[in-house]
Amino acid sequence: MARLKTIKNPFMPTNPPHFLSLLLSSTPLISLLFFPKKTPRNYLLCSSQVLPLFFLSLLVSFTFLAVSLLSFTPIIPSRNLTPRSASSPAFSPLFSVSLSSTVSNDEPSLSSSAMLPLPPHGVAGNLSEVEREFWRQPDGEGYRPCLDFSIEYRRKSARVSKERRRFLVVVVSGGLNQQRNQIVDAAVIARILEAALVVPVLQVNHIWRDESEFSDIFDIEHFKKTLKADVRVVSSLPSTHLVSTQTVVNQIPFDVSPLWIRARFFKQLNEKGLLVLKGLDSKLSKNLPPDLQKLRCKVAFHALRFAAPIQELGYQIARRMWIEGPYVAIHLRLEKDVWLRTGCLTGLGPEYDNVITQNRESHPQFLTGRSNMSYVQRRLVGLCPLNAFEVARLLKGLGAPGDVRVYIAGGEPFGGALALQPLTSEFPNVVTKEMLARESELAPYINRSSVLAAIDYIVALSSDVFLPSHGGNMGRAMKGHRAYVGHRKHINPNKRVMVPFFEEAMINDTEFSSVVRNLHQFSLGQPELRTNKRNRDVIAYPVPECMCKH
Template sequence: MASPVSSPKKNTRNRKLCTPPNHSLFFLSLLVSMITFFGISVLSFMPISLQDSYLLPLLSPSSEPFSSPSFSSAENRSQVTLASLALTFLDSEENEPILSNSVMVPLPAHGIVGSNVSEEEREFWRQPDGEGYRPCLDFSIGYRKASVRITEEKRRFLTVAVSGGLNQQRNGIVDAVVIARILEAALVVPVLVVNQIWRDKGEFSEIFDVKHFKRTLQADVRVVSSLPSTHLRSRQTIETMQMPSDVSPLWIRSRFLRKLNGDGVSILKLQGLYSRLSKNLPSDLQKLRCKVAFHALRYAAPIRELGNRLARRMRIEGPYIALHLRLEKDVWVRTACRTGLGAEYDDIISKIRGSQPEYLRASQNMSYLQRRLAGQCPLNSLEMARLLKALGAPRSARVYRAGGEPFGGKQALQPLVAEFPNLVTKDNLARDGELSQYSNRSSALAAIDYIVSLSSTVFVPSHGGNMGIAMQGHRAYVGHRKYIKPNKRSMLPLLEDTTISNAEFSRAMRKLHAKSQGQPEMRTNKRDRDVLAYPVPECMCKHSVNNDVSHH
């Protein structure tokens, strides 16, 4: 029998049978192209939350809130394929960065090691389970359709000036972006005003990553660094005003939109934006607030790198606590509360209040005792030490103190140091020269405190304020890091009861704070809650074990 090699005719016939005709090859190629296009189209119109559920395992393998699923099933392998497509089409210099990759995440949580740890200490360090809630910014189709027009705006401009400390400035910037969206105007990068207390002359670009800010928001509003020179010479409609409190989108449109719709270039200047917007905005605008606060407002690279370096130095020896102690002189002046340092120091505060009425913010018709009973006074270092000890914090715990210099210096901190001797600040952690470039730069120093506090195992504020609110929401958003909010109203009778034993005090404190240690709290349970402190349910959805999104 002849071999195939010696039978050229047979070989020719086989080659023809194995080679598809040209038109079959064309239709096969067309089919593959259509399938690929369909897959990309589905991903493009998929809610951002669902995109993130596919992308997170690839983008944040080491961060706690974004845990990696198993890729053993065919479904999970398809998720990897979709994720790689998304990386190709979404994460480029010209397009919006992937949200799950842009969020400012803390260092991974530090596990508890050692066999000699008491049950009380384990309970103190134990993290809340988050109940399955994870970030999900699934903007509506209507919002996304309107974005095509809004992000191309080149005639209407909004300029804003934000003042106050760092976290107050952050809130003002969030409001500015939302107002620009409501008015469908381009936003000029906000100006940071020198505050009479903080006196920081830093510019936006020195504190925040401007390029990241623009890219993250480019699907929501057009952000420009400055007004083009051609527009500066054009006819302008400029209005400068202080906004009232609790304004709605309807109020903003009725107040400003007609003037912005005039002929030529229109420029609207606003100041005093802090906490002026209603807390009860439409769902898409609430999501935009979260997107600005937790994704777009990333600190400038030098600040970010130094903050993470200090955080790593804190966690290298184990879990740590971050305290935001509001013991500065201006806090005591504004709140009209007693310092806990004695009559001499309280008299100094009273004299300042009498000579500088511009600092006064506390209700003038309330006595000190009434303010204290209403929970309006910060906890001093003795009260904070008693609270931490009662909740099970070990004496050996590393404690990071965020905030400015306390009124009264070392004397003000002595009760806390006596109970927790491993108390440090950024000045103690930094090596020679690391903080020198930020001397007299309060916003940059506050940003470093923010980064180290975000990575802490447990965070406790001594007073409710902008930093406490920011930490509460941000820690929830990145994985429900433990956040203990002191219940000052209910604590006071126990703090002042000299007959109560330490064991009884500890039991009472644990019971009092059992439900306020980082578990998800719904914003909608109480009217006027800030979505930046309570991101559930507008900005976070409940995910099942297999990472599918279930909307509520």
């Protein structure tokens, strides 16, 4: 008989783990394949005698293997009531798998870095078909996050992420979501210029007098680690780059391209090693190369995680809403500064409208754009926020049950309880963070508008339905973030078309409901491609650059 030749199996360790040794030794034929030296030579001669035993031992072996794999394989947790922690809520398996191919060895897993909402509620109970439709979540058409950067981008990353000679400092302004947008663009510009990014400086807010710093609002270490493979982020300038006088560039035109950025600043950055930018709000083009669009999403949805104390409190308040069942979050833009900036009237009567008019005349710089338009013209083209009466009628027309729980995100409305009265009379279960928080929980942040806005952001992100009464940074950020983490329902009011129906006294509730549902049937959360319209922000429309069909 020919002699058996021993061949070393390159895929089998010399000293297998104990459970694997037991598995191999339990089946003679498997033992022969992997450990031929230990197998008796006459085994081949009497194989006919052991053949029945082979099938039995094979069955036992596969059973043992299955049990062993279950013991050694981590189980994906089900999405329960609460996040695992304030900093890392539970991810759905689809979200984790969709990002698994984008993780490199030198950065944290993207599937564990994003800020997630609490899970949506199912549609149950004795509801009408219209009410069921109101709570029904969009299917997302199969789009899932996919930040697959190109080979060229990853090749450059090895050099850019180690930059120690050129530094970019960016001063950001405005409210929380305005700050977020500018921080996103700051990271992208640092990548374009191949510079290290100094943690952005937050300018004191002139309206709310908020003196919060970056680390007061965001998790600074998480920000650095998440972007480690894309751009080097440092807490401060090195001593070699500290100078007594610094030139601050704040004259940047709108819609600047990466080519413009490099042509304008790269030489200066190379010579001086330092560039300070200010007034960056919405200046960078919305139409960037695919890799830079993906970087925008990575910064917005992964790197910009709120600081641990803020996340903890935000999720605590969100759970207090969530535990009672599905709820609607409304970003109700009724603050005094909103009426000043939009040039619109409050609808609360002459007493309140006169206050706004006088303030606007004494501070004309507050009015943003189209100053030659009258109030009526602004309202007809959809430039005015919906007031509480209009929001209530819209919700009712879309099928919201009368006992729906409504969370109001935003600042104190101008006019106080009077401004909210039309909404609370139709939907009595209206709450705010101040009503949900315990006595001492919000006290440390009473003069920190950005922190309070961050809490609203978390609670709104976890809502089953979100509706902004006016456009703006919060509405756009929430639209994109909710799409990115699971296509949560987002209602974008068609104000331009709805205004005539709000004015029409003869139309009854049934007719109004039919009109409203027809107007919004294509904007109730289904993915809208950013490429359908030029200059759409990828943060609001992450499909198709940051999300693809799996």
